[in-house]
Amino acid sequence: MRQNSEALSEHLCTVLRLSAANVHNNNDDDDDNPILTDDEILRHATRDQLPLTISIDGSYDEEGTAITSVCILAPDTRPSDPPRSTLWENCIAKVLLIRA
Numbered sequence: 838m839r840q841n842s843e844a845l846s847e848h849l850c851t852v853l854r855l856s857a858a859n860v861h862n863n864n865d866d867d868d869d870n871p872i873l874t875d876d877e878i879l880r881h882a883t884r885d886q887l888p889l890t891i892s893i894d895g896s897y898d899e900e901g902t903a904i905t906s907v908c909i910l911a912p913d914t915r916p917s918d919p920p921r922s923t924l925w926e927n928c929i930a931k932v933l934l935i936r937a
Contacts, residue, residue, distance in 0.1 A: 848905060849893075855879055855934075878909065878933045887912045887925065889933075906937040 855875040873881070882889055890910040898904055911933050912925035 845903065845905070849907075873933060881911050881931065881933050882909070885912065885914055887914070890930065904937060907934065908932070909934040 855878055858876070890908075892908040892910075893905065894907075895903060895905045909932075910930040913928045913931040914922075914925050918924050
């Protein structure tokens with residue numbers, strides 16, 4: 838059990854660790870659904886003082902290997918939104934990160 842717990846902790850650190858130095862993405866051929874760089878995720882997450890939603894889900898694949906997926910969502914605010922606006926409360930969230 839301890840070995841599994843330590844392995845999961847190391848895996849989550851690898852999946853979740855973001856670096857402001859990472860300014861390149863690996864998805865140059867998909868312009869319709871671009872992958873945000875770590876730097877862009879950090880900028881979006883800290884741009885407003887609004888809540889983020891972080892979801893961590895775990896399961897097992899067919900072979901019994903543990904799988905973890907992580908999603909980070911942020912309010913989709915616009916530069917044109919009035920100051921202190923609550924318009925974001927009625928908008929679909931912006932997906933910043935999905936990793937598995």
